[in-house]
Amino acid sequence: MNDLMTRLELSALQDRYVSIIDNDRMEEWPTLFTEDCLYQIISKENEDLGLPAPIMHCDNARMLRDRVVALRNANIFEQPVYRHCLSGLEWTGDGADGYRCQTSYVVINTSAAGESTVFQAGRYLDHVVRTPDGLRFKSKRCVYDTSRVQTLLAYPI
Protein backbone atom coordinates (compact mmCIF):
# COMPACT_ATOMS: atom_id res chain seq x y z
CA MET A 1 0.00 0.00 0.00
CA ASN A 2 2.73 2.47 0.96
CA ASP A 3 4.74 1.25 -2.01
CA LEU A 4 1.81 1.92 -4.32
CA MET A 5 1.45 5.45 -2.98
CA THR A 6 5.19 6.11 -3.46
CA ARG A 7 4.79 4.86 -7.01
CA LEU A 8 1.92 7.29 -7.53
CA GLU A 9 3.98 10.18 -6.14
CA LEU A 10 6.90 9.37 -8.44
CA SER A 11 4.52 9.10 -11.37
CA ALA A 12 3.04 12.52 -10.53
CA LEU A 13 6.55 14.02 -10.47
CA GLN A 14 7.38 12.56 -13.89
CA ASP A 15 4.07 13.79 -15.30
CA ARG A 16 4.70 17.29 -14.00
CA TYR A 17 8.22 17.22 -15.43
CA VAL A 18 7.08 16.38 -18.97
CA SER A 19 4.07 18.69 -18.79
CA ILE A 20 6.36 21.63 -18.00
CA ILE A 21 8.46 20.92 -21.09
CA ASP A 22 5.59 20.04 -23.41
CA ASN A 23 3.57 23.10 -22.49
CA ASP A 24 6.46 25.56 -22.64
CA ARG A 25 6.59 26.46 -18.94
CA MET A 26 10.38 26.22 -19.00
CA GLU A 27 10.83 28.64 -16.07
CA GLU A 28 9.34 25.92 -13.82
CA TRP A 29 11.74 23.28 -15.11
CA PRO A 30 14.68 24.04 -12.74
CA THR A 31 12.32 24.11 -9.73
CA LEU A 32 11.89 20.34 -9.96
CA PHE A 33 15.60 19.82 -9.16
CA THR A 34 17.64 20.19 -5.98
CA GLU A 35 20.29 22.93 -5.98
CA ASP A 36 23.14 20.39 -6.14
CA CYS A 37 21.53 18.40 -8.95
CA LEU A 38 22.94 16.61 -11.95
CA TYR A 39 21.23 16.75 -15.35
CA GLN A 40 22.59 14.87 -18.34
CA ILE A 41 21.55 13.77 -21.80
CA ILE A 42 23.70 10.90 -23.05
CA SER A 43 23.45 8.28 -25.78
CA LYS A 44 22.74 4.64 -24.90
CA GLU A 45 25.87 3.69 -26.79
CA ASN A 46 28.10 5.88 -24.60
CA GLU A 47 26.23 4.92 -21.44
CA ASP A 48 26.62 1.20 -22.18
CA LEU A 49 30.36 1.64 -22.85
CA GLY A 50 30.81 3.77 -19.73
CA LEU A 51 31.99 6.71 -21.82
CA PRO A 52 31.28 10.02 -20.08
CA ALA A 53 30.37 12.08 -23.14
CA PRO A 54 26.95 13.62 -22.55
CA ILE A 55 25.60 16.01 -25.16
CA MET A 56 24.14 18.11 -22.32
CA HIS A 57 25.60 18.35 -18.83
CA CYS A 58 24.51 20.56 -15.92
CA ASP A 59 25.74 19.86 -12.40
CA ASN A 60 23.76 22.37 -10.39
CA ALA A 61 20.40 24.12 -10.60
CA ARG A 62 21.97 27.47 -11.52
CA MET A 63 23.14 25.94 -14.78
CA LEU A 64 19.56 24.83 -15.43
CA ARG A 65 18.26 28.35 -14.80
CA ASP A 66 20.97 29.78 -17.06
CA ARG A 67 19.92 27.43 -19.80
CA VAL A 68 16.31 28.60 -19.57
CA VAL A 69 17.41 32.24 -19.79
CA ALA A 70 19.52 31.34 -22.82
CA LEU A 71 16.60 29.55 -24.46
CA ARG A 72 14.32 32.52 -23.87
CA ASN A 73 16.74 35.22 -24.99
CA ALA A 74 19.00 33.64 -27.58
CA ASN A 75 16.30 31.65 -29.24
CA ILE A 76 17.42 31.90 -32.83
CA PHE A 77 16.42 28.33 -33.70
CA GLU A 78 12.93 27.02 -34.26
CA GLN A 79 11.22 26.18 -30.99
CA PRO A 80 10.26 22.51 -30.81
CA VAL A 81 6.77 21.34 -29.94
CA TYR A 82 7.31 18.20 -27.90
CA ARG A 83 4.89 15.67 -26.45
CA HIS A 84 6.42 13.07 -24.16
CA CYS A 85 4.99 9.58 -23.73
CA LEU A 86 6.04 7.85 -20.51
CA SER A 87 5.81 4.22 -19.42
CA GLY A 88 7.56 1.45 -17.58
CA LEU A 89 8.14 3.32 -14.31
CA GLU A 90 10.12 1.19 -11.84
CA TRP A 91 11.79 2.27 -8.64
CA THR A 92 13.80 1.05 -5.66
CA GLY A 93 14.79 2.52 -2.32
CA ASP A 94 13.23 3.00 1.10
CA GLY A 95 13.37 6.77 1.01
CA ALA A 96 16.32 7.13 3.42
CA ASP A 97 18.52 8.06 0.46
CA GLY A 98 15.56 8.84 -1.75
CA TYR A 99 14.47 6.65 -4.63
CA ARG A 100 16.18 5.38 -7.77
CA CYS A 101 13.62 5.59 -10.52
CA GLN A 102 13.63 4.50 -14.16
CA THR A 103 11.07 5.49 -16.81
CA SER A 104 10.93 4.96 -20.57
CA TYR A 105 10.19 8.02 -22.68
CA VAL A 106 9.27 8.66 -26.28
CA VAL A 107 9.28 12.28 -27.45
CA ILE A 108 7.10 13.24 -30.40
CA ASN A 109 8.02 16.51 -32.12
CA THR A 110 5.69 18.49 -34.35
CA SER A 111 7.42 20.65 -36.92
CA ALA A 112 6.29 24.11 -38.00
CA ALA A 113 4.96 22.43 -41.15
CA GLY A 114 2.70 20.39 -38.88
CA GLU A 115 4.28 16.97 -39.21
CA SER A 116 4.63 14.85 -36.06
CA THR A 117 7.47 12.34 -35.82
CA VAL A 118 9.34 10.44 -33.15
CA PHE A 119 12.10 12.82 -32.07
CA GLN A 120 13.80 10.70 -29.43
CA ALA A 121 13.22 7.50 -27.47
CA GLY A 122 15.09 6.46 -24.36
CA ARG A 123 14.87 6.22 -20.61
CA TYR A 124 15.24 8.45 -17.59
CA LEU A 125 17.56 7.23 -14.83
CA ASP A 126 16.62 9.37 -11.84
CA HIS A 127 17.60 9.86 -8.25
CA VAL A 128 14.63 11.44 -6.51
CA VAL A 129 14.76 12.84 -2.97
CA ARG A 130 12.09 14.16 -0.64
CA THR A 131 12.40 17.88 0.17
CA PRO A 132 10.18 20.31 2.10
CA ASP A 133 8.71 21.24 -1.33
CA GLY A 134 7.96 17.63 -2.26
CA LEU A 135 9.83 15.12 -4.40
CA ARG A 136 12.68 16.63 -6.43
CA PHE A 137 15.33 15.33 -8.84
CA LYS A 138 18.78 15.13 -7.30
CA SER A 139 19.90 13.55 -10.54
CA LYS A 140 18.20 13.07 -13.88
CA ARG A 141 20.02 11.30 -16.67
CA CYS A 142 18.32 10.97 -20.06
CA VAL A 143 19.79 8.00 -21.95
CA TYR A 144 18.54 8.07 -25.53
CA ASP A 145 18.29 5.08 -27.90
CA THR A 146 18.17 7.27 -30.97
CA SER A 147 21.86 7.44 -31.81
CA ARG A 148 21.39 10.08 -34.48
CA VAL A 149 20.19 13.29 -32.83
CA GLN A 150 17.98 14.62 -35.54
CA THR A 151 18.00 18.33 -34.89
CA LEU A 152 19.78 20.80 -32.67
CA LEU A 153 19.13 19.64 -29.14
CA ALA A 154 18.99 22.88 -27.15
CA TYR A 155 15.85 22.06 -25.17
CA PRO A 156 15.89 19.60 -22.32
CA ILE A 157 14.35 16.17 -22.78
Added chain:
Amino acid sequence: MNDLMTRLELSALQDRYVSIIDNDRMEEWPTLFTEDCLYQIISKENEDLGLPAPIMHCDNARMLRDRVVALRNANIFEQPVYRHCLSGLEWTGDGADGYRCQTSYVVINTSAAGESTVFQAGRYLDHVVRTPDGLRFKSKRCVYDTSRVQTLLAYPI
Protein backbone atom coordinates in the same frame (compact mmCIF):
# COMPACT_ATOMS: atom_id res chain seq x y z
CA MET B 1 -3.03 11.22 0.07
CA ASN B 2 -6.44 12.52 -0.98
CA ASP B 3 -4.75 14.44 -3.79
CA LEU B 4 -3.05 11.27 -5.00
CA MET B 5 -6.38 9.41 -5.03
CA THR B 6 -8.02 12.24 -7.01
CA ARG B 7 -5.16 12.03 -9.45
CA LEU B 8 -5.75 8.29 -9.80
CA GLU B 9 -9.47 8.84 -10.41
CA LEU B 10 -8.78 11.44 -13.10
CA SER B 11 -6.26 9.12 -14.69
CA ALA B 12 -8.82 6.28 -14.73
CA LEU B 13 -11.33 8.58 -16.47
CA GLN B 14 -8.80 9.55 -19.15
CA ASP B 15 -7.85 5.90 -19.68
CA ARG B 16 -11.48 4.90 -20.08
CA TYR B 17 -12.03 7.77 -22.51
CA VAL B 18 -9.21 6.73 -24.84
CA SER B 19 -10.00 3.02 -24.49
CA ILE B 20 -13.55 3.68 -25.71
CA ILE B 21 -12.26 5.41 -28.84
CA ASP B 22 -9.35 3.05 -29.51
CA ASN B 23 -11.47 -0.07 -29.15
CA ASP B 24 -14.40 1.21 -31.20
CA ARG B 25 -16.98 1.36 -28.40
CA MET B 26 -18.18 4.74 -29.67
CA GLU B 27 -21.68 4.34 -28.20
CA GLU B 28 -20.10 4.72 -24.75
CA TRP B 29 -18.27 7.90 -25.70
CA PRO B 30 -21.11 10.37 -24.96
CA THR B 31 -21.79 8.71 -21.59
CA LEU B 32 -18.54 10.16 -20.23
CA PHE B 33 -19.91 13.71 -20.64
CA THR B 34 -22.49 15.73 -18.74
CA GLU B 35 -25.64 16.68 -20.69
CA ASP B 36 -24.61 20.35 -20.88
CA CYS B 37 -21.07 19.54 -21.98
CA LEU B 38 -18.71 21.25 -24.41
CA TYR B 39 -16.52 19.22 -26.77
CA GLN B 40 -14.08 20.91 -29.13
CA ILE B 41 -11.12 20.08 -31.34
CA ILE B 42 -9.06 23.18 -32.09
CA SER B 43 -5.54 23.89 -33.38
CA LYS B 44 -2.85 25.16 -31.02
CA GLU B 45 -2.33 28.07 -33.39
CA ASN B 46 -5.95 29.21 -33.09
CA GLU B 47 -6.04 28.51 -29.36
CA ASP B 48 -2.91 30.59 -28.75
CA LEU B 49 -4.31 33.48 -30.80
CA GLY B 50 -7.70 33.25 -29.06
CA LEU B 51 -9.42 32.54 -32.38
CA PRO B 52 -12.61 30.54 -31.86
CA ALA B 53 -12.40 28.32 -34.93
CA PRO B 54 -12.64 24.72 -33.80
CA ILE B 55 -12.75 22.01 -36.46
CA MET B 56 -15.24 20.13 -34.31
CA HIS B 57 -17.68 21.73 -31.89
CA CYS B 58 -20.44 20.11 -29.82
CA ASP B 59 -22.08 22.00 -26.97
CA ASN B 60 -24.30 19.32 -25.48
CA ALA B 61 -24.35 15.54 -25.15
CA ARG B 62 -27.14 15.16 -27.74
CA MET B 63 -24.74 16.45 -30.39
CA LEU B 64 -22.22 13.84 -29.28
CA ARG B 65 -24.82 11.07 -29.59
CA ASP B 66 -25.85 12.41 -33.03
CA ARG B 67 -22.25 12.26 -34.13
CA VAL B 68 -21.96 8.61 -33.11
CA VAL B 69 -25.13 7.76 -35.05
CA ALA B 70 -23.71 9.61 -38.06
CA LEU B 71 -20.41 7.75 -37.78
CA ARG B 72 -22.18 4.42 -37.59
CA ASN B 73 -24.66 5.04 -40.42
CA ALA B 74 -22.96 7.39 -42.82
CA ASN B 75 -19.59 5.79 -42.57
CA ILE B 76 -18.41 6.17 -46.15
CA PHE B 77 -14.82 6.92 -45.21
CA GLU B 78 -12.21 4.49 -43.99
CA GLN B 79 -12.53 3.88 -40.26
CA PRO B 80 -9.39 4.89 -38.41
CA VAL B 81 -7.60 2.55 -35.99
CA TYR B 82 -6.33 4.82 -33.27
CA ARG B 83 -4.15 4.17 -30.24
CA HIS B 84 -3.79 7.07 -27.83
CA CYS B 85 -0.73 7.60 -25.67
CA LEU B 86 -1.32 9.80 -22.62
CA SER B 87 1.08 11.53 -20.26
CA GLY B 88 1.71 14.64 -18.23
CA LEU B 89 -1.59 14.67 -16.32
CA GLU B 90 -1.86 17.75 -14.10
CA TRP B 91 -4.91 19.08 -12.33
CA THR B 92 -6.16 21.82 -10.02
CA GLY B 93 -9.34 22.41 -8.03
CA ASP B 94 -10.79 21.31 -4.72
CA GLY B 95 -13.78 19.57 -6.24
CA ALA B 96 -16.34 22.27 -5.34
CA ASP B 97 -16.43 23.31 -9.01
CA GLY B 98 -14.86 20.07 -10.15
CA TYR B 99 -11.32 19.80 -11.44
CA ARG B 100 -9.39 21.48 -14.26
CA CYS B 101 -7.27 18.78 -15.82
CA GLN B 102 -4.63 18.85 -18.55
CA THR B 103 -3.16 15.78 -20.29
CA SER B 104 -0.85 15.42 -23.30
CA TYR B 105 -1.93 12.99 -25.99
CA VAL B 106 -0.33 11.40 -29.01
CA VAL B 107 -2.62 9.49 -31.37
CA ILE B 108 -1.12 6.72 -33.52
CA ASN B 109 -3.19 5.68 -36.54
CA THR B 110 -2.81 2.41 -38.37
CA SER B 111 -3.90 2.50 -42.00
CA ALA B 112 -5.67 -0.30 -43.83
CA ALA B 113 -2.31 -1.06 -45.44
CA GLY B 114 -0.96 -1.70 -41.96
CA GLU B 115 1.30 1.29 -41.49
CA SER B 116 1.29 3.05 -38.12
CA THR B 117 2.13 6.75 -37.97
CA VAL B 118 1.62 9.66 -35.60
CA PHE B 119 -1.80 11.02 -36.52
CA GLN B 120 -2.08 13.87 -34.06
CA ALA B 121 -0.30 15.21 -30.98
CA GLY B 122 -1.70 17.76 -28.57
CA ARG B 123 -3.29 18.21 -25.17
CA TYR B 124 -6.64 17.83 -23.53
CA LEU B 125 -7.91 20.80 -21.52
CA ASP B 126 -10.71 19.33 -19.39
CA HIS B 127 -13.24 20.45 -16.84
CA VAL B 128 -14.24 17.34 -14.89
CA VAL B 129 -17.13 17.25 -12.42
CA ARG B 130 -18.32 14.63 -9.97
CA THR B 131 -21.76 13.18 -10.77
CA PRO B 132 -23.82 10.34 -9.25
CA ASP B 133 -22.31 8.15 -12.02
CA GLY B 134 -18.73 9.15 -11.22
CA LEU B 135 -16.39 11.69 -12.78
CA ARG B 136 -17.63 13.13 -16.08
CA PHE B 137 -16.41 15.72 -18.60
CA LYS B 138 -18.29 19.00 -18.41
CA SER B 139 -15.87 20.30 -20.99
CA LYS B 140 -13.21 18.63 -23.08
CA ARG B 141 -11.12 20.67 -25.47
CA CYS B 142 -8.57 18.92 -27.68
CA VAL B 143 -5.85 21.38 -28.70
CA TYR B 144 -3.67 19.80 -31.37
CA ASP B 145 -0.07 20.71 -32.22
CA THR B 146 -0.24 19.14 -35.64
CA SER B 147 -1.34 22.12 -37.70
CA ARG B 148 -1.93 20.06 -40.79
CA VAL B 149 -4.81 17.69 -40.18
CA GLN B 150 -3.71 14.73 -42.21
CA THR B 151 -6.95 13.04 -43.05
CA LEU B 152 -10.63 13.66 -42.68
CA LEU B 153 -11.23 14.14 -38.99
CA ALA B 154 -14.69 12.71 -38.43
CA TYR B 155 -13.87 10.67 -35.35
CA PRO B 156 -13.34 12.30 -31.98
CA ILE B 157 -9.84 12.58 -30.56
Added chain:
Amino acid sequence: MNDLMTRLELSALQDRYVSIIDNDRMEEWPTLFTEDCLYQIISKENEDLGLPAPIMHCDNARMLRDRVVALRNANIFEQPVYRHCLSGLEWTGDGADGYRCQTSYVVINTSAAGESTVFQAGRYLDHVVRTPDGLRFKSKRCVYDTSRVQTLLAYPI
Protein backbone atom coordinates in the same frame (compact mmCIF):
# COMPACT_ATOMS: atom_id res chain seq x y z
CA MET C 1 -10.77 3.14 -3.04
CA ASN C 2 -10.00 -0.59 -3.22
CA ASP C 3 -10.76 -0.44 -6.93
CA LEU C 4 -8.30 2.40 -7.38
CA MET C 5 -5.59 0.44 -5.57
CA THR C 6 -6.24 -2.63 -7.74
CA ARG C 7 -5.91 -0.40 -10.76
CA LEU C 8 -2.59 0.89 -9.48
CA GLU C 9 -1.35 -2.66 -8.90
CA LEU C 10 -2.33 -3.72 -12.42
CA SER C 11 -0.65 -0.62 -13.81
CA ALA C 12 2.55 -1.45 -11.89
CA LEU C 13 2.51 -4.97 -13.36
CA GLN C 14 2.15 -3.63 -16.92
CA ASP C 15 4.92 -1.10 -16.33
CA ARG C 16 7.24 -3.78 -15.04
CA TYR C 17 6.38 -6.00 -18.01
CA VAL C 18 7.31 -3.37 -20.62
CA SER C 19 10.35 -2.18 -18.66
CA ILE C 20 11.75 -5.74 -18.71
CA ILE C 21 11.44 -5.89 -22.50
CA ASP C 22 12.56 -2.34 -23.20
CA ASN C 23 15.63 -2.57 -20.99
CA ASP C 24 16.71 -6.01 -22.21
CA ARG C 25 16.17 -7.92 -18.97
CA MET C 26 14.57 -10.78 -20.90
CA GLU C 27 15.45 -13.41 -18.28
CA GLU C 28 12.87 -11.75 -15.99
CA TRP C 29 10.17 -11.87 -18.65
CA PRO C 30 8.91 -15.43 -17.93
CA THR C 31 8.79 -14.72 -14.19
CA LEU C 32 5.78 -12.46 -14.69
CA PHE C 33 3.69 -15.42 -15.89
CA THR C 34 2.14 -18.40 -14.10
CA GLU C 35 3.51 -21.85 -15.04
CA ASP C 36 0.32 -22.77 -16.92
CA CYS C 37 0.20 -19.48 -18.81
CA LEU C 38 -0.82 -18.61 -22.35
CA TYR C 39 1.12 -16.04 -24.40
CA GLN C 40 0.04 -15.09 -27.89
CA ILE C 41 0.68 -12.44 -30.52
CA ILE C 42 -2.15 -12.27 -33.03
CA SER C 43 -3.37 -9.77 -35.62
CA LYS C 44 -6.53 -7.75 -35.01
CA GLU C 45 -7.84 -9.06 -38.32
CA ASN C 46 -7.56 -12.70 -37.23
CA GLU C 47 -8.80 -11.92 -33.73
CA ASP C 48 -11.90 -10.14 -35.07
CA LEU C 49 -12.64 -13.06 -37.44
CA GLY C 50 -12.08 -15.63 -34.68
CA LEU C 51 -9.24 -17.20 -36.65
CA PRO C 52 -6.74 -18.93 -34.35
CA ALA C 53 -3.57 -18.07 -36.23
CA PRO C 54 -1.18 -16.35 -33.83
CA ILE C 55 2.29 -15.47 -35.08
CA MET C 56 3.63 -16.42 -31.66
CA HIS C 57 2.09 -18.98 -29.31
CA CYS C 58 3.37 -20.28 -25.98
CA ASP C 59 1.10 -22.22 -23.65
CA ASN C 60 3.29 -22.63 -20.61
CA ALA C 61 6.12 -20.78 -18.89
CA ARG C 62 8.72 -23.33 -20.01
CA MET C 63 8.11 -22.26 -23.60
CA LEU C 64 8.71 -18.65 -22.54
CA ARG C 65 11.99 -19.58 -20.88
CA ASP C 66 13.01 -21.60 -23.97
CA ARG C 67 12.35 -18.58 -26.12
CA VAL C 68 14.60 -16.40 -23.99
CA VAL C 69 17.40 -18.98 -24.24
CA ALA C 70 16.89 -19.07 -28.00
CA LEU C 71 17.01 -15.28 -28.21
CA ARG C 72 20.22 -15.15 -26.19
CA ASN C 73 22.02 -17.98 -28.00
CA ALA C 74 20.71 -17.98 -31.53
CA ASN C 75 20.60 -14.25 -31.88
CA ILE C 76 21.64 -13.91 -35.52
CA PHE C 77 19.25 -11.06 -36.26
CA GLU C 78 19.61 -7.45 -35.20
CA GLN C 79 18.37 -6.92 -31.66
CA PRO C 80 15.53 -4.46 -31.54
CA VAL C 81 15.50 -1.46 -29.21
CA TYR C 82 11.90 -1.10 -28.15
CA ARG C 83 10.11 1.49 -26.08
CA HIS C 84 6.51 0.71 -25.19
CA CYS C 85 3.89 3.39 -24.61
CA LEU C 86 0.87 2.22 -22.59
CA SER C 87 -2.54 3.75 -22.05
CA GLY C 88 -6.22 3.04 -21.69
CA LEU C 89 -5.95 0.45 -18.91
CA GLU C 90 -9.39 -0.99 -18.04
CA TRP C 91 -10.16 -4.03 -15.94
CA THR C 92 -13.01 -6.13 -14.56
CA GLY C 93 -13.27 -8.88 -11.97
CA ASP C 94 -13.49 -9.16 -8.21
CA GLY C 95 -10.26 -11.07 -7.85
CA ALA C 96 -11.87 -14.47 -7.17
CA ASP C 97 -10.86 -15.56 -10.68
CA GLY C 98 -8.33 -12.77 -11.00
CA TYR C 99 -8.80 -9.77 -13.24
CA ARG C 100 -9.44 -9.32 -16.95
CA CYS C 101 -7.35 -6.37 -18.02
CA GLN C 102 -7.02 -4.51 -21.32
CA THR C 103 -4.30 -1.98 -22.19
CA SER C 104 -3.39 -0.21 -25.44
CA TYR C 105 0.25 -0.33 -26.47
CA VAL C 106 2.40 1.42 -29.03
CA VAL C 107 5.91 0.07 -29.55
CA ILE C 108 8.59 2.41 -30.89
CA ASN C 109 11.66 0.74 -32.37
CA THR C 110 14.99 2.43 -32.87
CA SER C 111 17.12 0.96 -35.64
CA ALA C 112 20.89 0.55 -35.53
CA ALA C 113 21.02 3.60 -37.81
CA GLY C 114 19.32 5.55 -35.03
CA GLU C 115 15.91 6.11 -36.55
CA SER C 116 12.85 5.68 -34.31
CA THR C 117 9.56 4.60 -35.85
CA VAL C 118 6.29 3.05 -34.73
CA PHE C 119 6.94 -0.69 -34.84
CA GLN C 120 3.59 -1.97 -33.69
CA ALA C 121 0.35 -0.68 -32.16
CA GLY C 122 -2.33 -2.80 -30.55
CA ARG C 123 -3.75 -3.93 -27.26
CA TYR C 124 -3.03 -6.43 -24.52
CA LEU C 125 -5.87 -8.69 -23.45
CA ASP C 126 -4.74 -10.09 -20.12
CA HIS C 127 -5.94 -12.46 -17.45
CA VAL C 128 -4.10 -11.54 -14.27
CA VAL C 129 -4.16 -13.64 -11.09
CA ARG C 130 -2.87 -13.07 -7.60
CA THR C 131 -0.06 -15.43 -6.55
CA PRO C 132 2.19 -15.58 -3.47
CA ASP C 133 4.73 -13.60 -5.56
CA GLY C 134 2.24 -10.90 -6.49
CA LEU C 135 0.13 -10.35 -9.60
CA ARG C 136 1.08 -12.57 -12.54
CA PHE C 137 -0.18 -13.13 -16.10
CA LYS C 138 -2.17 -16.33 -16.49
CA SER C 139 -2.82 -15.22 -20.04
CA LYS C 140 -1.45 -12.39 -22.14
CA ARG C 141 -2.66 -11.93 -25.68
CA CYS C 142 -1.15 -9.17 -27.82
CA VAL C 143 -3.59 -8.17 -30.57
CA TYR C 144 -1.82 -5.88 -33.03
CA ASP C 145 -3.46 -3.35 -35.36
CA THR C 146 -0.47 -3.17 -37.64
CA SER C 147 -1.39 -5.86 -40.17
CA ARG C 148 1.98 -5.76 -41.87
CA VAL C 149 4.59 -7.02 -39.42
CA GLN C 150 7.53 -4.91 -40.46
CA THR C 151 10.47 -7.00 -39.40
CA LEU C 152 11.14 -10.44 -38.03
CA LEU C 153 9.17 -10.67 -34.84
CA ALA C 154 11.31 -12.87 -32.61
CA TYR C 155 11.09 -10.74 -29.49
CA PRO C 156 7.96 -10.63 -27.38
CA ILE C 157 5.75 -7.57 -27.48
